[in-house]
Amino acid sequence: MKGKATSFDIAHYAGVSQSTVSRALRNSPLVNEETRKRVFEVAKQLNYKVDKNASNLRTQQSSTLALLLFEDPTADESQINPFFLAMLGSITRACATQGYDLLVSFQSTSADWQADYEDSHRADGIILLGYGDYVDYQAKFSSLIEQNTKFVCWGASVDNRPDLTVSCDNYGGGKLAAAHLLRANRKDCAFIGDASEHSPEFFARYQGFKDEFNQHGINLSERKMANAISTEESGYHATRSLIANNIHFNSLFAASDLIAIGAIRALKEAGIKVPDDVHVVGFDNIAVASFTNPPLTTVQQDTTLAGQMLVNNLLKLIRGETVENTLLPPSLIIRGSSV
Amino acid sequence: MKGKATSFDIAHYAGVSQSTVSRALRNSPLVNEETRKRVFEVAKQLNYKVDKNASNLRTQQSSTLALLLFEDPTADESQINPFFLAMLGSITRACATQGYDLLVSFQSTSADWQADYEDSHRADGIILLGYGDYVDYQAKFSSLIEQNTKFVCWGASVDNRPDLTVSCDNYGGGKLAAAHLLRANRKDCAFIGDASEHSPEFFARYQGFKDEFNQHGINLSERKMANAISTEESGYHATRSLIANNIHFNSLFAASDLIAIGAIRALKEAGIKVPDDVHVVGFDNIAVASFTNPPLTTVQQDTTLAGQMLVNNLLKLIRGETVENTLLPPSLIIRGSSV
DNA sequence: CGACATTATGACACCGGTGTCAGGTTTGAA
DNA sequence: TTCAAACCTGACACCGGTGTCATAATGTCG
Numbered sequence: 001m002k003g004k005a006t007s008f009d010i011a012h013y014a015g016v017s018q019s020t021v022s023r024a025l026r027n028s029p030l031v032n033e034e035t036r037k038r039v040f041e042v043a044k045q046l047n048y049k050v051d052k053n054a055s056n057l058r059t060q061q062s063s064t065l066a067l068l069l070f071e072d073p074t075a076d077e078s079q080i081n082p083f084f085l086a087m088l089g090s091i092t093r094a095c096a097t098q099g100y101d102l103l104v105s106f107q108s109t110s111a112d113w114q115a116d117y118e119d120s121h122r123a124d125g126i127i128l129l130g131y132g133d134y135v136d137y138q139a140k141f142s143s144l145i146e147q148n149t150k151f152v153c154w155g156a157s158v159d160n161r162p163d164l165t166v167s168c169d170n171y172g173g174g175k176l177a178a179a180h181l182l183r184a185n186r187k188d189c190a191f192i193g194d195a196s197e198h199s200p201e202f203f204a205r206y207q208g209f210k211d212e213f214n215q216h217g218i219n220l221s222e223r224k225m226a227n228a229i230s231t232e233e234s235g236y237h238a239t240r241s242l243i244a245n246n247i248h249f250n251s252l253f254a255a256s257d258l259i260a261i262g263a264i265r266a267l268k269e270a271g272i273k274v275p276d277d278v279h280v281v282g283f284d285n286i287a288v289a290s291f292t293n294p295p296l297t298t299v300q301q302d303t304t305l306a307g308q309m310l311v312n313n314l315l316k317l318i319r320g321e322t323v324e325n326t327l328l329p330p331s332l333i334i335r336g337s338s339v
Numbered sequence: 340m341k342g343k344a345t346s347f348d349i350a351h352y353a354g355v356s357q358s359t360v361s362r363a364l365r366n367s368p369l370v371n372e373e374t375r376k377r378v379f380e381v382a383k384q385l386n387y388k389v390d391k392n393a394s395n396l397r398t399q400q401s402s403t404l405a406l407l408l409f410e411d412p413t414a415d416e417s418q419i420n421p422f423f424l425a426m427l428g429s430i431t432r433a434c435a436t437q438g439y440d441l442l443v444s445f446q447s448t449s450a451d452w453q454a455d456y457e458d459s460h461r462a463d464g465i466i467l468l469g470y471g472d473y474v475d476y477q478a479k480f481s482s483l484i485e486q487n488t489k490f491v492c493w494g495a496s497v498d499n500r501p502d503l504t505v506s507c508d509n510y511g512g513g514k515l516a517a518a519h520l521l522r523a524n525r526k527d528c529a530f531i532g533d534a535s536e537h538s539p540e541f542f543a544r545y546q547g548f549k550d551e552f553n554q555h556g557i558n559l560s561e562r563k564m565a566n567a568i569s570t571e572e573s574g575y576h577a578t579r580s581l582i583a584n585n586i587h588f589n590s591l592f593a594a595s596d597l598i599a600i601g602a603i604r605a606l607k608e609a610g611i612k613v614p615d616d617v618h619v620v621g622f623d624n625i626a627v628a629s630f631t632n633p634p635l636t637t638v639q640q641d642t643t644l645a646g647q648m649l650v651n652n653l654l655k656l657i658r659g660e661t662v663e664n665t666l667l668p669p670s671l672i673i674r675g676s677s678v
Numbered sequence: 679c680g681a682c683a684t685t686a687t688g689a690c691a692c693c694g695g696t697g698t699c700a701g702g703t704t705t706g707a708a
Numbered sequence: 709t710t711c712a713a714a715c716c717t718g719a720c721a722c723c724g725g726t727g728t729c730a731t732a733a734t735g736t737c738g
Binding site: 006007008018019022023026050051052053054055056057058059 | 695
Binding site: 697702708 | 722727
């Protein structure tokens with residue numbers, strides 16, 4: 001057999017027309033059961049596979065979703081944020097169970113990223129994933145919507161945000177963390193992260209955290225906050241700067257696990273003991289969290305469910321159904337860094 | 340504008356034929372510079388994107404590669420082997436720089452996995468990634484080759500293996516680990532992993548390790564070996580069983596970092612100190628390795644280079660060039676678990 | 679000025695399926 | 709016997725590009 005078999009080849013060997021082959025293979029009720037059997041047999045024998053390009057071209061859809069991963073352009077690409085990798089895993093599986101393929105693409109946060117997967121008919125819809133500065137993206141999102149591109153985002157849903165989102169209840173997660181520290185009477189708390197509108201997730205985590213403290217009559221001191229992006233390195237430096245400025249605290253809430261891990265490193269270096277001197281709580285429950293020393297107490301995001309919701313919501317959107325922003329409940333994982 | 344713009348729309352507005360539009364957009368030298376400019380302008384205005392399905396159908400290629408990730412069907416899908424996730428990252432980037440899209444698919448090791456991405460013209464070639472039992476795959480590989488499917492595998496190249504591979508020099512890596520332990524005079528060494536033909540990577544690591552010891556006149560005891568697959572859990576149990584059997588050793592070589600991390604947990608639980616009582620060396624240098632307690636000495640595989648080689652070799656194969664199996668040099672990362 | 683090369687463009691077949699329409703055969707009811 | 713409904717099948721246009729071939733316009737040279 002030269003080249004790949006086409007439906008015409010099957011038709012020839014099965015003694016039917018090409019139309020019938022197409023119908024038979026797609027289990028159309030219009031085709032006789034015996035004919036179908038014969039067609040399937042020949043198809044199997046010739047190792048025939050439907051040409052996706054021809055099929056997609058005709059039906060105008062691709063059974064494929066695209067996943068765009070946004071990463072700060074870090075020097076070391078092997079250090080991809082483990083939280084997103086976990087999400088990638090669950091999204092891939094969710095796609096598979098729905099019979100969709102998944103195109104994966106890393107995009108640089110800064111650059112003018114490409115979302116032409118749908119325009120070019122490579123994908124029926126797009127999933128956007130990454131801690132990004134959504135302020136910068138507003139315009140892009142609006143233009144995508146204007147072009148009627150189907151897409152969903154992972155991330156905090158903020159007011160006036162034009163896109164459809166699936167996110168963890170970051171506010172509630174922050175409250176969980178605060179309540180936990182308050183139970184241990186660790187009221188003198190530092191926060192490492194970014195509580196500005198540029199990081200809506202971190203912002204919501206901090207708000208929930210602060211509100212819980214307020215409800216217990218405690219005001220968090222602004223002096224005990226330090227800015228950090230979601231890397232170990234950044235968490236380390238932010239914590240060091242607090243220590244260097246002689247700021248005291250007996251607990252610490254980090255906006256992400258990576259930050260928390262960096263913070264613990266800085267604390268250890270300064271001779272401050274975790275959890276004896278400072279209780280530490282992170283956010284995400286990445287795989288590393290249980291291997292740190294001490295193991296990290298953290299707020300878990302259900303990545304499996306998140307992946308499913310992203311895929312399901314996107315598919316609904318593609319089918320033209322109405323979809324709401326989705327909020328997933330977090331849960332507290334208590335480990336050695338806070339007991 | 341109802342629906343998406345096609346090249347006919349561009350042709351209409353630019354006042355040329357559809358053929359010319361196609362040529363202009365693909366920078367054919369046959370088209371006049373002024374005409375090209377006009378076409379590009381109209382295309383941009385209408386937000387035109389070439390339909391990949393039509394284009395692929397006609398040219399019979401897809402500018403897409405497929406990545407099949409094999410995982411033991413673990414219960415918890417968020418616990419994907421971090422080494423492979425690092426590989427996934429580098430493969431994605433390598434594809435992007437070569438102008439290819441990447442389809443990602445998780446496959447269950449046990450099931451009869453699908454490699455019909457090329458048959459269905461969804462991808463031009465396939466990358467296979469995973470610690471698999473290659474003995475089981477031999478037949479499948481042969482049939483893929485028979486069908487002239489283009490694919491490359493990550494993994495040890497063994498004799499009689501029909502497929503094209505890119506791999507780390509596992510044998511050399513084993514020697515590096517052994518030499519390191521011998522320098523510290525830790526001659527009484529245990530091995531946790533699987534030194535059978537079913538795990539050619541682990542087998543090669545063990546061979547190199549053993550040979551280095553032999554060259555120093557030391558024979559490793561078979562009693563000090565315990566079987567494990569590449570999970571933390573498995574490493575933990577294997578190490579526990581050694582301890583339970585009163586087997587003594589003052590160093591330990593784990594076939595992977597995950598195994599090493601499990602081993603350290605088991606050692607700690609038994610009151611055995613790392614590194615004081617037992618030096619531990621792992622393999623892979625996954626991100627977690629530097630956060631363990633103590634930080635893990637390990638043999639690093641260059642995932643960035645590995646991803647590039649996989650993609651480059653596959654593209655050569657697709658272009659019909661001759662390609663050789665590729666062996667990448669490992670390097671030793673010394674951390675607290677062995678000093 | 680005529681022969682010929684060069685350049686730019688349009689017409690058209692083609693890639694491999696899908697879906698519509700028309701037609702032929704069989705079955706059942708009037 | 710006649711007609712219609714049910715069932716099955718083939719012919720054919722179509723999806724939106726790409727590549728080949730023919731042709732027109734312009735330039736070059738003996």
